Amino acid sequence: MGSGTLGRYYSVLGGEARARYLSTKEAKVAVDISAPTEELWEAHANALRVESEDGAVDMLELKTELARRLHSKCEICERRCRARRSEGEAGHCGVLEARVTSEFLHTGEEPDLVPSYTVFFAGCTFECVYCQNWEISTRPRSGVVIPPLEMAQMIERRAGASGGSGLRRDRSTGARNVNWVGGDPSSNLLYILQTLRECRANIPQVWNSNMYLSEESMTLLEGVVDVYLTDFKYGNDACASSLSNAPDYLRIVARNHLLGRAHAEMMIRHLVLPGHVECCTRPVLTWIASNLKDVKVNVMAQYRPEHMARAHPDISRRLRASEYEDAIGIAEDLGLELAD
Ligand code: SF4
Numbered sequence: 001m002g003s004g005t006l007g008r009y010y011s012v013l014g015g016e017a018r019a020r021y022l023s024t025k026e027a028k029v030a031v032d033i034s035a036p037t038e039e040l041w042e043a044h045a046n047a048l049r050v051e052s053e054d055g056a057v058d059m060l061e062l063k064t065e066l067a068r069r070l071h072s073k074c075e076i077c078e079r080r081c082r083a084r085r086s087e088g089e090a091g092h093c094g095v096l097e098a099r100v101t102s103e104f105l106h107t108g109e110e111p112d113l114v115p116s117y118t119v120f121f122a123g124c125t126f127e128c129v130y131c132q133n134w135e136i137s138t139r140p141r142s143g144v145v146i147p148p149l150e151m152a153q154m155i156e157r158r159a160g161a162s163g164g165s166g167l168r169r170d171r172s173t174g175a176r177n178v179n180w181v182g183g184d185p186s187s188n189l190l191y192i193l194q195t196l197r198e199c200r201a202n203i204p205q206v207w208n209s210n211m212y213l214s215e216e217s218m219t220l221l222e223g224v225v226d227v228y229l230t231d232f233k234y235g236n237d238a239c240a241s242s243l244s245n246a247p248d249y250l251r252i253v254a255r256n257h258l259l260g261r262a263h264a265e266m267m268i269r270h271l272v273l274p275g276h277v278e279c280c281t282r283p284v285l286t287w288i289a290s291n292l293k294d295v296k297v298n299v300m301a302q303y304r305p306e307h308m309a310r311a312h313p314d315i316s317r318r319l320r321a322s323e324y325e326d327a328i329g330i331a332e333d334l335g336l337e338l339a340d
Contacts, residue, residue: 005294005337006112006265009227012204013176019204020264021060021196024223029062030055037069041216048222060197063220067190070216077125077186077212078252090140093184095123098191099143100151101136105158105175110267110298111340113206113229117158117175119151124183125212127245128233130273130309137183138307148191152198159201174203177227181208189217196224207264211256212246218256222263230257230268235283239276243312254287261292267339268292271300272327275314281327289334298339299327 011017030053031043044066047059073082074091081091090096099122106118123140124131131137146154160174180192186209196205204226211230213221232253234240240249260266268288272281281299288297301324303315310316331338 005296006227006267009112009177009204009265012202012226015202019202020226021199021205021224022202024063025058025060025197027059027223028053028055029057029059031057031062033057033061033065037066040066040069044219048219059223060193063224064190064193064197066216067193067220070214070220071190075214076189076217078214078248079125079212080214093123093125093187094140095121095187096140097145098188099123099141100146101143103154106179109179110229112267112296113177113179113227115175116177116179116206117155117203118179118181118208121180121182121185121188123187124210125186126184126210129243129307129312130303130305130315131307132302132304133183134307140183140187148194149198151195152200155195155199155203156201159203177204177206179206179208179229184210184212186210186213186217189213189220193220193224207260210244210246211253211260212249213256215255215259218259221260225260225264228257228260228264228266230260230266232257232268232270232284232288233273233280234276235280235287239280243273243315254291257292261295266292266295267298268295269298269300270327271303272319272324273303273315274317274319274323277323277326277330282330285327285331285334285336289336293335294337296337296339297331299324299331301327 029047083089083091103119106116122143124137158175207225208229240246
């Protein structure tokens, strides 16, 4: 199994490097955690530029506090609902507190990632009419609440972490990574940071997402995420609006791919939609070839007309073999590295 463009990820698996969130937890920042929000953002920006300072606050604590403030009138994703979620006011995604619908050792992800300790959250920031996970993405009140400390302990067990320093792991049985997904993990950013503050396992963090986060949330993920496993769906805003109700899709998702790749490793998934090879697959793959040529791409054929897809004639059928061959041909012509 080759490391491809995931060299640092493999170094963590081999014990030669540390998961980013552990280093972030050790970095100290000289700031009063109760300071005004602008001051905290300034301290956060400064801390990203310098190695480490003296201070009473650790960088992960600072990120968590900033996430709490972003969450208080929610601007975690680009919908920027400003919903007071902690007071019971639901925003567009409907997510109040983080609810886990399932967590298990996933063996069906890309070979670089499995076995992957995958945590599925209820709710999503998108409304894809063909959602393949609609039972959980459209039901933000489903699932169960797992306190951050308990989730951290579950991660440590899955990673095979020891007590003590928590950095040793049993690579023969443990998960290779924690894979935060949903729905979408974005609505649960605060919970994920709270969990990692309690966690000690040297295990890479995979952010499995539609990449519709606000720029502030992307900044908070710097030093936390090891691998972005992204879902780049559409090549134009009209398809994104009609099929996922995701305004300004291309600008936001392209920006976040560039921000994410600047501070972490990445693998991009593209689910080929029936009838959307020219309007979506070709422009998405062309953008990747122009901007993120070193990133592995998984061109996926497993579309099924789920959820409300039957009401949309263009996507009310399975993908034809010829459409998938066309998609792969485009990727090969562009010289993209395809995931196994
Ligand atoms: S995560 Fe996004 S959709 Fe959900 S409440 Fe916050 S801003 Fe709204």
